[in-house]
Amino acid sequence: MAELVFFSGTMDCGKSTLALQMDHNHAARGRQGIILTRNDRAGAATISSRLGLRANAVEVTDDFDFHTHVVHLLSAGGRVDYLICDEAQFFAAEQVDQLARVVDELEIDVYTFGITTDFRTRLFPGSQRLIELADRVEVLQVEALCWCGARATHNARTVGGVMVVEGAQVVVGDISVNEDEVGYEVLCRRHHRRRLTSATSGASVLSPDVLPFEEQQA
Numbered sequence: 001m002a003e004l005v006f007f008s009g010t011m012d013c014g015k016s017t018l019a020l021q022m023d024h025n026h027a028a029r030g031r032q033g034i035i036l037t038r039n040d041r042a043g044a045a046t047i048s049s050r051l052g053l054r055a056n057a058v059e060v061t062d063d064f065d066f067h068t069h070v071v072h073l074l075s076a077g078g079r080v081d082y083l084i085c086d087e088a089q090f091f092a093a094e095q096v097d098q099l100a101r102v103v104d105e106l107e108i109d110v111y112t113f114g115i116t117t118d119f120r121t122r123l124f125p126g127s128q129r130l131i132e133l134a135d136r137v138e139v140l141q142v143e144a145l146c147w148c149g150a151r152a153t154h155n156a157r158t159v160g161g162v163m164v165v166e167g168a169q170v171v172v173g174d175i176s177v178n179e180d181e182v183g184y185e186v187l188c189r190r191h192h193r194r195r196l197t198s199a200t201s202g203a204s205v206l207s208p209d210v211l212p213f214e215e216q217q218a
């Protein structure tokens, strides 16, 4: 039976990498899929992962209808076995309903990938509807880490390294940015609540370099 699956996690936990791996594995077995995304950092109609993988994708816009898109392809004699949908947090709730119709009425697997909550810890509309409708919600096993070493569970928005809590829900961006740019940092809940980022905590990046070391004798 076809499934609607939501692979979720924080930013930078490997969602786009997994999306591209899943496409590769299904395609390698002769299945035909469509990759779709919305507002990828790398630009329109592209899916990109920080590991360097990248592929062309269908760009989902406000008026895009997933069910109509797939029906048109099938009516034109095309074959569709699965959909890979990245940045699904940006989809409208109605678009997630369309994805459920694709699964139930057209018997096509739909694999979606996205972050659940925004920089204010509120669910994105697309993620909320996916949690409500998905057959399965899978939390990615690769743990993104807070600066303190705990598992990162929340996404913070930063300006110059300082966490901000005002602003539009959608601001496309990355985790490693220049000092004065809007960026993101993944944090554990404790540090998200206290608005403590790596910059404002005074912590160095977690690496062996921060461990005690013996001074070299001259």
Ligand SMILES: Nc1ncnc2c1ncn2[C@@H]1O[C@H](COP(=O)(O)OP(=O)(O)O)[C@@H](O)[C@H]1O
Binding pocket: 010, 011, 012, 013, 014, 015, 016, 017, 018, 048, 049, 050, 051, 142, 144
């Ligand atoms: N230089 C690197 N070497 C090994 N793994 C890396 C490197 N850069 C990024 N990664 C891995 O890629 C993950 C981010 O993958 P990506 O698919 O872009 O995440 P997401 O889509 O969830 O934001 C990181 O959590 C890390 O595991």
Ligand SMILES: Cc1cn([C@H]2C[C@H](O)[C@@H](COP(=O)(O)O)O2)c(=O)[nH]c1=O
Binding pocket: 010, 011, 012, 015, 016, 039, 040, 041, 114, 115, 117, 118, 119, 120, 155, 156, 157, 169, 170, 171, 172, 173, 174, 184
């Ligand atoms: C927390 C948060 C994130 N975003 C944006 C920033 C990125 O462009 C994407 C997440 O991409 P990733 O592949 O999971 O790293 O979402 C946003 O617009 N608003 C937010 O609150």
